[in-house]
Amino acid sequence: MAYTGSYQTQVFAAGGSPFPFTPKGLEEAARRDMPREHFDYIAGGAGRERTVAANEAAFGRWGLTYRVLRDGAPADPSRTVLGTPMSMPVMLAPAGVAELAHPEAEAAAARAAERVGAVQVLSAVTSTPLEDVAEAAPNGQRWFQFAWPDDEKLARSLIERAEAAGYTAIVVMGDCHVAGWRTRELSSGFFPFQHAHGLGNYVSDRRFWELAGFGSVPDGLTPEMVAAAAETWNRVFTKPALQPEDLALLRSWTSLPIVVKGVCRPDEATRLCAEGVDGLIVSNHGGRQLDAGVAALDCLPPVAAAVGGRVPVLFDSGVRTGTDALIALALGADAVxxxxxxxxxxxxxxxxxxxxxxxxxxxxxxxxxxxxxxxxCASLSEADVRAVPPTEKGMTA
Incomplete structure (x- = not known):
């Protein structure tokens, strides 16, 4: 049993780590270090947050089957998805407004992902413009989340900028066309976009400022500009009527692979495959949009079965550990x-x-x-997991 060169070895050699190792420990440390309204924006979900809880609990209904007397050769966790190589099948999801967590925001995350060999999927609502994120980690692998604006010129501008900056796939945000009922945000009265937080991709775009009534991208933001930016973004952030057949228009704008995020139904997966998407992401937006929703993990096997290997299927919502990632891959995901x-x-x-x-x-x-x-990862399958009966939950040896 060799730890040589592993992260565990480094931690032991250093006598420990300043950072927690458990999901709950990490969450509690962030809670202590962040302003309450910032933490609640990131941690919160819709309504009573039953979907958030369901997403995490769903992994507890599956157990991994352990195998013995193997050759002991090191496992290789690397994957390539849609031509993008990654050191492991775990990517950074497009979580927005990262400046609420740290001033260096998505640029710091980009550098971390580059060092580890992970793929960063950049949110549409970043604190840092997409070009600056790319410059922060020039050798990193990046995809761009596309929230389709209700203005074609702005939509095309964002796509063209992402392609020019070296992003290698477009992730269409399909699960946020209506604002979720987010009780933590309502209770705090804090809406980051009202203060121009998370608008890095927009306030750096000439077309956006044309829509806001200004002629060019300003060097700095006056209070009047912040108010105009917030109002304009709220007005054009998403196109209210977006259909699967609209993806043909997006295809005419870019040669990059197109992935649709937010797919939870096998019939919609089948339809999107017929429309020629290059990949799907099973997700319920981390429980931030619809309360009392079905756990995303419960949606994964039927969606993967409907796709039948025609395109890669990715997964998010509730992944907290390496074994969570393994369970998702065994149930049909290509990466999480x-x-x-x-x-x-x-x-x-x-x-x-x-x-x-x-x-x-x-x-x-x-x-x-x-x-x-x-x-x-390629040999993982449903044979590696089994449903855990309720009586086995919480049992320890």
Whole structure:
């Protein structure tokens, strides 16, 4: 049993880590380090947050089957999805307004992802303009989340900018066309976009300022400009009527792969495949949009079955550990994404905190991959998991 070169070895050699290793410990550390309204914006979900709880609880209904007497050769957790290589099948989800966690925001996360070999999926509502994020980690792998604006010129501008900056896939945000009923935000009275937080991609765009009544991108924001930016963004952020057949228009704007995020139904997965998408993401927006929703993990197997291997299927919503990622891959995902965990890591340690989260996930995932009898992710299947009866929950040896 060799730890040589592992993240565990580094931690032991250093006599420990300044950052927590458990999901709950990381969340509590972020809670302590962040202003209450900022933490509640990131951690909160819709309504009574039953969907948030369901997402995490769903992983507890599956158990991994352990295999013995194997050759012991190191497992390789790397994957390539839509031509994008990654050191492990765990990506940074497009979680927005990262400046609420740390001043260096998405740029710090980009540097962390580059160092670990993870893919960053940049949110539409970033604190840092997409070009600056790319410059912060020029050798990193990046996809761009596209919230389709209700203005074609702005929509095309965002796509053209992402392509020019080296993003290698477009992720269409399909699960946020109506604002969720987010009780924590309502209770605090804090809406970040009202203060121009998270509008980095917009306030750096000439077309956006034309819509706001200004002729060019300003060097700085006056209170009048902040108010105009917030009003304009709220008015044009998403196109109210967006249909699967509209993806043909997007295809005419870009040669990049197109992935649709927010798919939870097999019939919609089938329709989107027929419309020629290059990939799907099973997600319920981390429980931030619809309360009392079905756990995203429960939606994964039927969606994967409907897709039938025609396009990659990715997954997010509720992934907290390396074994969570392994369960999702066994149930049909090609890779997973994490949202709140990387923001918590950012809050407690900036770039180093995000690196800690990613290295911990990679280490746990790689070990679990080997312990379940696999050398690579490609051989994972439903044979590696079984449903855990309710009587077995919480049992310990």
């Amino acid at each position: 994404m994490i949202g709140r965990p990387w923001l918590y890591g950012l809050a407690v340690g900036g770039q180093a905190g995000v690196e800690h989260v990613l290295r911990s996930l990679r280490e746990e995932f790689t070990g679990a991959l080997a312990l379940t009898g696999h050398r690579t």
